[in-house]
Amino acid sequence: MRFFTLLRKTFLTKHFRCSHGQFGEDVPIYMLFRKRPHNSFFVDVGAFHPTKWSNTYYLYRRGWSGLLIEMQPEKATALKLIRWRDTVIQTAVSDEPNEYTIFAHGPFSPSASIQKPEDRNFGSSNKLGTVHTKTLTQILAESKYRNQRIDFLNVDCEGHDFAILRSLDFTIYQPNVIAVESHLVDIEDVIASEMHKFIVQKGYRFVNRSGFTCIYADIDFLSDKPLV
Secondary structure, three states: OOHHHHHHHHHOOOOOOOOOOOOOOHHHHHHHHOOOOOOOEEEEEOOOOOOOOOOOHHHHHOOOEEEEEEOOHHHHHHHHHHOOOOEEEEOEEOOOOOEEEEEEOOOOOOOOEOOOHHHOOOOOOEEEEEEEEEOHHHHHHOOOOOOOOOOEEEEOOOOOHHHHHHOOOOOOOOOOEEEEEOOOOOHHHHHHOHHHHHHHHOOEEEEEEEOOEEEEEEHHHHOOOOOO
16 A cells, blocks of 8 residues: 555545444443543454544543554554554454455455455455454453453454454453444344344343444443443
């Protein structure tokens, strides 16, 4: 990618709304935390862009900071240029270490994934190299955030989201709130999915859905927090 294209994609992205989430999902997420300290901690897996379609930038602007995980080098560079308070790690995440091919339409494509195009019904994509995966637990353990409780976990990895959740040791890193992408259209199908059952079994309640993003909150966290 040319240097000036990187700068344009990083600094000249247009926004016409207060929300930065693709479907405004960062607003209900923030409402769950509106009385929390402004130095809380998030983990964003598949961070994509520092501001555009980000479910954590709204929190970042209010003093939060955290760990941004992105597998493509161009996107990781853009994150470092803008989100200087955050820690950026360039890697892919899965439930077991392996080598995967990156499929995408381009270096800044929002649909970049290690899932094969035919496995997620997304049409043809280009192969943009390979990447080695780590578990989310391993990444956290190797970072300065080892054993730190996660206030908010965002997972948006184009079809590989369930594997990422399975890679987290919830006995150590029990996030207060989880936002995870699901492309299932009907809410009945979401509730019947293995990913939903997995999250609920970990002690969470399904509290909201905005666009493709399903939002879950830890039951203990909700015990003294209003939902709106």
